[in-house]
Amino acid sequence: MTTTPRWRALTQHHLFWPVAVLVFLLLINVPFTPDFFSIKMTDGHLYGSLVSIVLFGSPLILVAVGMTLVIATGGIDLSVGAVVAITGALTCSYISDQADQSALSAVLLAMGIGLVAAVVCGLWNGFLVARMGIQPIIATLIIMVAGRGVAQLITDGQIITINSEPYKLIGGGYWLTLPFSIFVVAAVVAVTVALTRRTALGLLVESVGGNAEASRLVGIRSRRIKIMVYVFCALCAGIAGLMISSNTSAADGNNAGLWIELDAILAVVIGGTSLLGGRFSIGGTVVGALVIQTLTTTIYTIGVPTQTNLVFKAAVVIVVCLLQSPKFRAKVFGAKFGSGSGAKGGGKPSATPADTAPTTAAAPKMEVS
């Protein structure tokens, strides 16, 4: 019985359930793919299911990290998929116009152009939300709808194929035997965590999400913070756009990043960030994105029939979301698993599940790793 308090502390950690689901999903694969966890060297780089999951999941992690901060301010950004398409389209069409597509300077310039476009989209979203007072879901819907049209305009409705070795690195290449995109993701996540948890920035973001007006009255520049998170989110989406187009060495204005906004929001929710704003967990989001990517890979490897893909996905997502709800856990597993937040929430059973989930992660200034 001595382990009980420790076990209890573990199950009440905000990352426990997402990580548990991730581990469970990974284990499901073993009977179907016996060497699922094996990683071997192929052509000078590591190769295996786990490497694939991280490689293909990288863009989603990036988009979801940006989305986390937007959601933490009580907003939402539906335009990330379109920003992914625009960035990829601009960058690839610039590279394809070059005589020497592998020239490093041209590739860097092309990536710069793409990312500037992403930042402009973010500024536009931030302007509409913070300055014009338009609801985030409406404000970002504009670029979501129109942006894909812009991407198709840039690519002329065609898929632009490029052949550029340096550009291939960012989303499909390897460095130190690992996919290069892992390093990009690690860098972005590290910078985000450092900025939000080592400085007061994270606290300010949460404060704006908790109550923008009150924050403004105590002297926080709410509007500036809001514009900043939309720009950051768009920048993350832009980098993801570079990765996606680099991964297949092609820009597909029509399909690149299609529905990634929904996967990103899902990843954020699975990670335990409240959609109401005011609290966030970058670590949770990364785990959430990995859960989604693992789920996708699992569907492919265990041979779920095509027609039932989405049903299978939905069933898993429902289970994950229910596990995230302390009220549900309390009902099903008894008080041991679920009581934690009930006590902190002042015993108010009327709180919505989305609200109660992150309250388990009590302190606003939590550690993330």
Added chain:
Amino acid sequence: MLSRRNFLTAAVGVAAATGLAACAKEDDSASDSTSGGSKALVLGFSQVGSESGWRSANTDSVKEAAKTAGYTLKFSDAQQKQENQISAIRSYITQGVDVIAFSPVVVTGWDAVLKEAKAKKIPVVLTDRSVETSDESLYVTLVGSDFTDEGRRAAKILEKVLEKAGHKGAVKIAQLEGTTGAAPAIERAKGFKEVMDADHADDWKIVVSQTGDFTRAGGKQVMAAFLQSNPDIDVLFAHNDDMGIGAIQAIEAAGKKPGKDILIVTVDGVKDGFIAMSEGKINAIVECNPLLGPQLMEVVQKVKDGETVERWIKTKEGDFMQDQAKAALPTRKY
């Protein structure tokens, strides 16, 4: 809280944005064909959208063929929305064009507008895709590909590919399906399976089959997972070139040689597919021809003249093996 004024601003903003998107670009090329004068045949054509290179090639072919034939073409792009397409067809009816042609976005829901056309005695020709109607007389004919036959042809050409590669014994096949529920995906799979069940029930087996959504990224990701769960795949059958191209990258990342270790057969015949084939990475391509403009114009003339035409006019298509790739490459327009 959002004030009412702000909400209105937002609503107007969105309405303007979607309105711009919705009023489909109607580009009246009447001015191009002044030579025909007032007697020129007027064709109203409503295109699905411009979702792929295949589709843009299809659009260009129709426009070009109409110009060559000296017809006045009223072209509109429905941007993947049925309501846009219905309103385009309605406007053609009001304008009193001679013949209406369109590629339906979806299969059902056309009866009302087609009946209006019939009442005005304007013949309707479908291109590329078919519709389901209660009344078969609502359209004259369909000019388009036979997707089931493409599946059958893919299986037939795979026999040749296997023979050429000297493959003996059991064949383990991975299939990359198109978008779930789309006619080309369902029918290509059906046609392929037909031949497989009839002629190769003992030796061929589809070991994995999954949708790659007709995209390169989808094909790459799904193939990467296939290679993990079934490392001994012999053949890949992809429902379009783009998924095949994505899969090639996944196969290469796994340290295998596409076209050698894993034989690849795809459908469509886009330019990038032919480039991959000329590099030896795809073994055979079954063409799905978007260049149906000339055939369409022929049919339109016949329909206008009151001649009877077949219910389904199949597009002229070819099958290509690797050795034909280099020669065919310069002729690929899309």
